[in-house]
Amino acid sequence: MQNKKSNFSEWYTEITKEAKLCDLRYNVKGFVIFMPWSVTSMKKMYNIYEAEMERTGHKPAWFPALIPESNFHKESKHVEGFTPEVFWVERAGDNKLEERLAMRPTSETAMYQMYSLWIQGKSDLPLKIYHPSQVWRYETKATRPFIRSREFYWIESHDAFATEAEARAQVQEDMEMATNVIFGEFGVPFLFFERPQWDKFPGAVSTYAADCLMPDGRVLQLPSTHLLGQNFAKPFDVKFLNEKGESEYCWQTCYGPCISRIYAAIISTHGDDSGLVLPYSLAPIQAIVVPIMRKGSEEAVEKAAREVVSLLAKSGIRAEVDFSPNTPGFKYNEWEMKGVPFRIEVGGREAESGIFTVVRRDIRAKAQVKKEELATWLSHEGARMLDDMKKKAQASFDSRLAKADSMEALSAELEKGKIVAVPFCTMEKAGEACADAVKEKCAANVRGTRYGKHERAHGKCIACGKDAAAIAYIARQY
Numbered sequence: 235m236q237n238k239k240s241n242f243s244e245w246y247t248e249i250t251k252e253a254k255l256c257d258l259r260y261n262v263k264g265f266v267i268f269m270p271w272s273v274t275s276m277k278k279m280y281n282i283y284e285a286e287m288e289r290t291g292h293k294p295a296w297f298p299a300l301i302p303e304s305n306f307h308k309e310s311k312h313v314e315g316f317t318p319e320v321f322w323v324e325r326a327g328d329n330k331l332e333e334r335l336a337m338r339p340t341s342e343t344a345m346y347q348m349y350s351l352w353i354q355g356k357s358d359l360p361l362k363i364y365h366p367s368q369v370w371r372y373e374t375k376a377t378r379p380f381i382r383s384r385e386f387y388w389i390e391s392h393d394a395f396a397t398e399a400e401a402r403a404q405v406q407e408d409m410e411m412a413t414n415v416i417f418g419e420f421g422v423p424f425l426f427f428e429r430p431q432w433d434k435f436p437g438a439v440s441t442y443a444a445d446c447l448m449p450d451g452r453v454l455q456l457p458s459t460h461l462l463g464q465n466f467a468k469p470f471d472v473k474f475l476n477e478k479g480e481s482e483y484c485w486q487t488c489y490g491p492c493i494s495r496i497y498a499a500i501i502s503t504h505g506d507d508s509g510l511v512l513p514y515s516l517a518p519i520q521a522i523v524v525p526i527m528r529k530g531s532e533e534a535v536e537k538a539a540r541e542v543v544s545l546l547a548k549s550g551i552r553a554e555v556d557f558s559p560n561t562p563g564f565k566y567n568e569w570e571m572k573g574v575p576f577r578i579e580v581g582g583r584e585a586e587s588g589i590f591t592v593v594r595r596d597i598r599a600k601a602q603v604k605k606e607e608l609a610t611w612l613s614h615e616g617a618r619m620l621d622d623m624k625k626k627a628q629a630s631f632d633s634r635l636a637k638a639d640s641m642e643a644l645s646a647e648l649e650k651g652k653i654v655a656v657p658f659c660t661m662e663k664a665g666e667a668c669a670d671a672v673k674e675k676c677a678a679n680v681r682g683t684r685y686g687k688h689e690r691a692h693g694k695c696i697a698c699g700k701d702a703a704a705i706a707y708i709a710r711q712y
């Protein structure tokens with residue numbers, strides 16, 4: 235297996251192949267097959283995220299995949315931003331369609347015309363809808379499975395409010411959801427940045443996006459949440475009657491956690507040089523029983539192994555026995571590659587004593603556990619494993635934050651694979667020229683300012699030398 239630290243790109247490719255997470259042989263460029271091992275985990279991720287959506291008052295809906303071109307043209311910045319990436323449907327059977335239909339790259343323009351029908355009075359607000367779906371974008375950047383492909387799986391939520399303050403509070407709640415799920419349940423650390431004005435979602439007032447850090451020092455954008463203001467409400471006529479009987483435009487937000495991309499972050503954050511390491515709650519198999527057959531004890535071992543699985547199943551633990559003809563050593567490697575959290579070894583002695591050797595995947599710690607205590611022990615240790623994975627990931631993330639006050643110092647920190655805080659002139663449109671200078675000199679991007687942490691600007695902009703008005707974070711990106 236490739237070394238994760240020194241050869242991340244090859245390591246990633248190898249793990250997606252060897253753990254059978256996807257198949258790249260499909261004959262439409264940029265489209266991949268997501269295989270059972272990854273989809274089983276991603277379905278669990280969907281369940282967790284959707285539960286969080288519902289906890290925060292969102293209701294599910296399923297919207298059509300096709301969007302009329304005329305809807306798409308209603309918000310000019312949106313259409314400008316997305317048009318180069320749209321797949322179009324122009325024919326149906328033998329007929330040329332009167333109007334082209336976009337395969338949704340995101341659903342604002344499908345949903346908001348319906349919102350204008352659904353929202354009449356103040357009692358219809360807030361309207362909070364989430365839409366688990368896949369979307370299609372004609373990406374021109376290099377595609378990587380889970381990280382970027384032309385079809386991906388996400389949840390998008392679209393909320394409408396009577397006031398700007400409520401919309402701003404929603405953006406905050408979206409970020410808290412990300413923390414609860416992506417760090418809390420999946421153990422992936424990240425920071426939220428307010429993106430610069432030149433790099434926001436097309437049509438938004440402001441964009442807040444989470445960046446996690448991959449082992450090669452490049453950041454990967456996880457969910458982003460957008461304050462849309464009334465920018466979409468006006469062209470789509472999303473209005474309500476206030477108490478005085480006057481018509482007002484709604485304030486809107488949208489949010490898009492991409493499940494397949496968060497899965498990429500889980501692979502990359504927790505995996506090691508033996509393969510995947512999956513959080514206990516997401517693993518398709520939580521405990522794999524490996525029978526160790528010796529002549530004479532086969533029957534007893536087989537019986538004990540099957541007993542363990544049915545015992546664990548009664549407690550809702552996903553366990554299986556590997557009865558394949560391979561050697562125990564081969565099986566250990568294979569299930570480590572697939573990231574199964576626990577391995578239970580069952581030989582003749584274990585069958586007789588009812589005490590099993592259990593090995594934890596992330597730290598390879600071994601424990602002797604009595605049969606009757608196995609289920610409780612696994613649930614407890616599974617939770618501890620996630621805690622340890624979180625601590626380790628957070629420590630690694632924190633150690634890769636740096637500061638710089640010149641282009642040279644920035645460049646040196648970026649070479650070490652860090653996210654770097656620098657003094658910067660402005661995050662308004664005028665700062666884009668300085669961001670371009672950074673891109674040219676350091677092959678890195680301005681990710682924005684830290685959300686939720688007021689950082690006083692000091693010194694001079696590293697690009698233009700003017701007084702800094704912001705502390706900007708800069709990193710290489712996917």
Ligand SMILES: [Zn+2]
Nearest residue numbers: 659668695698
């Ligand atoms: Zn500047």
